[in-house]
Amino acid sequence: MQRNDMRPTEAELEILQVLWEKGPSPVRTVNDELSRKREIGYTTTLKLMQIMAEKGLLTRLKEGRGHVYSCAIQQNDTQQQMLDRLLNGVFGGSATKLVMQALGNSKTSEKELNEIKKYIENLEGGKS
Amino acid sequence: MQRNDMRPTEAELEILQVLWEKGPSPVRTVNDELSRKREIGYTTTLKLMQIMAEKGLLTRLKEGRGHVYSCAIQQNDTQQQMLDRLLNGVFGGSATKLVMQALGNSKTSEKELNEIKKYIENLEGGKS
DNA sequence: AATAATCTACGAAATACTTCGTAATTTAAA
DNA sequence: TTTAAATTACGAAGTATTTCGTAGATTATT
Numbered sequence: 001m002q003r004n005d006m007r008p009t010e011a012e013l014e015i016l017q018v019l020w021e022k023g024p025s026p027v028r029t030v031n032d033e034l035s036r037k038r039e040i041g042y043t044t045t046l047k048l049m050q051i052m053a054e055k056g057l058l059t060r061l062k063e064g065r066g067h068v069y070s071c072a073i074q075q076n077d078t079q080q081q082m083l084d085r086l087l088n089g090v091f092g093g094s095a096t097k098l099v100m101q102a103l104g105n106s107k108t109s110e111k112e113l114n115e116i117k118k119y120i121e122n123l124e125g126g127k128s
Numbered sequence: 129m130q131r132n133d134m135r136p137t138e139a140e141l142e143i144l145q146v147l148w149e150k151g152p153s154p155v156r157t158v159n160d161e162l163s164r165k166r167e168i169g170y171t172t173t174l175k176l177m178q179i180m181a182e183k184g185l186l187t188r189l190k191e192g193r194g195h196v197y198s199c200a201i202q203q204n205d206t207q208q209q210m211l212d213r214l215l216n217g218v219f220g221g222s223a224t225k226l227v228m229q230a231l232g233n234s235k236t237s238e239k240e241l242n243e244i245k246k247y248i249e250n251l252e253g254g255k256s
Numbered sequence: 257a258a259t260a261a262t263c264t265a266c267g268a269a270a271t272a273c274t275t276c277g278t279a280a281t282t283t284a285a286a
Numbered sequence: 287t288t289t290a291a292a293t294t295a296c297g298a299a300g301t302a303t304t305t306c307g308t309a310g311a312t313t314a315t316t
Contacts, residue, residue: 009273013217027293044275046294051273065283066293079218079226080233086214087230089141090207095230096240098207100247102215102223102230105208112224113248119228120241137303155263172305174264179303193313194263 006073006081012052015045016071016078019058024070026063134201135209140180143173144199144206147186152198154191 008016018033019025031045049069052058060067091098103113136144146161147153159173177197180186188195219226231241 010217011274017217017220040274041276042293043277047275047296048273050295065291076229079229082214082218083226083230083233086210089138089145090210092145095236096244098211099227099230099244101204101207102211102227103248103251105211108223108251110252113252116224116227117245117248120231120245123231123236124238124241139304168304169306170263171307175266175306176304178265193261 006055006057006078007085008057008078011048012057015048015052016057016073016075019069019071020075024061024068026066026068028066030069134183134185134206135213136185136201136206139176140185143176143180144185144201144203147197147199148203152189152196154194154196156194158197 014034014037015030018030022029022033027042027046027049030049031040031042034040034045049058049060053060053069056072058069059072060069087093087095087098091101103116108116142162142165143158146158150157150161155170155174155177158177159168159170162168162173177186177188181188181197184200186197187200188197215221215223215226219229231244236244
């Protein structure tokens, strides 16, 4: 399994997002995607991705004229890790507090709220 | 109200945590607290807190030989802001996904799960 | 008042993160 | 095969963050 203490930076996260969504892609694709949100030079994206490959956040394969990059870390693992960080760093470790705040100030639909309720009941079942 | 787009850094967050928990405190107290977790020089903490005061994250009052610092931003606001950031940055904006992940991999007690369920039902009531 | 202890102000080094220019390389097109 | 287009490698500048040393000021002790 991948090293677990990786803390992607803000910029790295943007790139991971694209790759998680679009799957393995060349720099060009990632850069195009990032450019839709903000101005960013091609070589900036390239450099970031090269560094991420060195760090082990991405892997890459030669493909035609350039490379195709893939995420080396799971989206789930990253989510969990960053969640833990927020939980301990800002919510004093209370998942309850975090969950309530997340649901309170967000436009979560009734349907989704119901799903969550079911999910909780499932958890409760598993514990008893 | 306080500016809403403040992004405390990691180190700043540590300090805010202490002040939120202990209330207004001098540098010495904050530094002692931080030192329990990791090695950090007094002047490092001092400098950080001075910068935070400049930025408007903290306020301070002369008190005896030194100063007493207080948080200028609410814990709630900060929690919400960082939650939003995580939500959009890593969970694609889906509070549901985030909540499930938070509950899934954490040792939330049955009692707490129940509280959350009630909280959700309350939300549902408010929406209909 | 002299000495010691504590705190502040200031500057600057050390580190981490982001950005991009340029030159070299590779591939495709003319 | 020459030219053009795309990609890479590399270095380095720019910015933000974290760290701390030193000198000076303030307060408490002797």
